[in-house]
Amino acid sequence: MTSTYAVLSEGLEKRFGQTRAVTGLDLAVPEGTVRGVLGPNGAGKTTAVRLLTTLLRPDAGSARVAGHDLVREAAAVRRAIGVTGQSTSVDGDLTGRQNLRLFARLHRVPGPDRRVGELLERMGLLEAADRAASTYSGGMLRRLDLAASLVRRPAVLFLDEPTTGLDPASRNDIWDAVRELKRQGTTVLLTTQYLEEADQLADDITLVDRGRAALTGTPAELKALVGAFAEAVVADPDALPRAAAVLDQLTGGKPSFDHERGAVGAISRRPGLTLPALVRELDAAGVPLLDASLRAPTLDEVFLRLTRNTDDTGNTDDTAGIGGTGDLKEAAA
Template sequence: MHAVRGLDLAVAQGTVCGVLGPNGAGKTTAVRLLTTLLRPDAGSARIAGHDLVREAAAVRRSIGVTGQYASVDGDLTGRENLQLFARLHRVRAPGRRADELLDRFGLTEAAGRAASTYSGGMRRRLDLAASLIRRPEVLFLDEPTTGLDPASRNVIWEVVRELTADGTTVLLTTQYLEEADRLADDIALVDHGRVAHSGSPEQFKSLIGTHVEVVVADTSVMSKAAGVLDQLTGGEPSFDHERSAVGAVTRDSTLTLPRLVRELDAAGVPLLDASLRPPTLDEVFLRLTDHKELAV
């Protein structure tokens, strides 16, 4: 049985690659392989220009890793944790580097407290700070914001943006589709240990098309509205009788809201509301993982 097989992935320098996939798809195994924690049975990979197997030590010197669970020592203070990591990595002026990172992650006030007293979000921020001790060329983040409150999540998102602006390459696995949409330049959908689909968030969304919905003033004209949507979108209309709404999906990028309203008015359909919206990554993810014909 293969956890990862035929995984083909390329990430440009200074970008974020979001790795998505259902539970058990092979995301964490891929991270463990690419960070030298597991040895591959076959295949090849280069991290920051270094061969993953033949130059494993050079790979480790080039990367930072934040796993799914915080790995800080609860008996040490926040500052002591970072100073320990700095000394292990032979960083010059470990105290200064620790203080820089404590400030960057908003932990200066708590620096003298034992990490065991930190909240979950604070421990995750401290863990991410530890992975940045040596200013890595490539940073691996394995579901770094799982379980965090929105404020802590936003802090980590902002740090990731700053890192890529400075040239760091980030590989991010996440279960939060909004996170991938906000941070990732490219997305790789992993399923059964391989990349089933890849592209930018916009390219993923284009696989579904634009959602069109109208809410009519009179339920007796819902069928007439559905006929207009069928003609304009080419998609099979859906009905929400509770809301007196009719919806459809179109890949026609030329369809505009004014045109939609004009066509419905010409057909004698009184409206309460009409909207066009792009799909969310959640909808794309569900479509790609439920309907394999869309995966390539």
């Protein structure tokens, strides 16, 4: 295990009775980066966070967080990390300032008032600092909760779906805070259900499925892995089946329909598809076109494609040649 990784786990496992929530999780998160962890509901993301933050004890495997062994040095791990969970940890009866002072005193932070003032200003909460937290909006509560996890300047910050339920403006505030933390050298492990969030913030993304890391790569690498997205928008809804047949033949992917727009699209499983070839084949099939496009897939499309195709070994159809590492960087090396 090397100190260049802020989080490094090998074969981490956790069972609850007959349920295997985490099944051999391997993670390697370099210091000073943001790692997005994505997966369908029940994939084991939150259990993995609870393991890595010492809230649960692993049944097998090993891990080091901020250079400390997860089991043998659990207290040192806790001193080195910050955690923002899915539910807020602040006291609604206390003001924002009082909440942060409480956390500062619990963590024995030197110069607590100065640190509290810094965090209130960074999170845009100075004007509301002396109001009861119960009067805060959802976005303000999440920012206060994030500030509480930063009181002692953690080396590694775990964010478990930190923007769930927030409006776009509040979500952008959290995103800005995460970007600033990265600039200051903090390592962030972020679980999220928002694919755009991972695309915006993460240096690398790990897709977790059935309790293990199925694949890791940058957003661009994951998008390139699944091929281009071909789409046709038709002038006559009756032509959608013909357009779908053309896309099926050209891409080898399963067509998906957007009946409201009169569109059909598919992710190409075959290299070399061009837009002129797509338009030519649609025209030959008598499809009246309003528009046709060939573009990089969104991260949402990548996520659905790769998690849908994951088999029981944790590999996907697209990663058969990766040698079982699930890491695009290792595959390219």
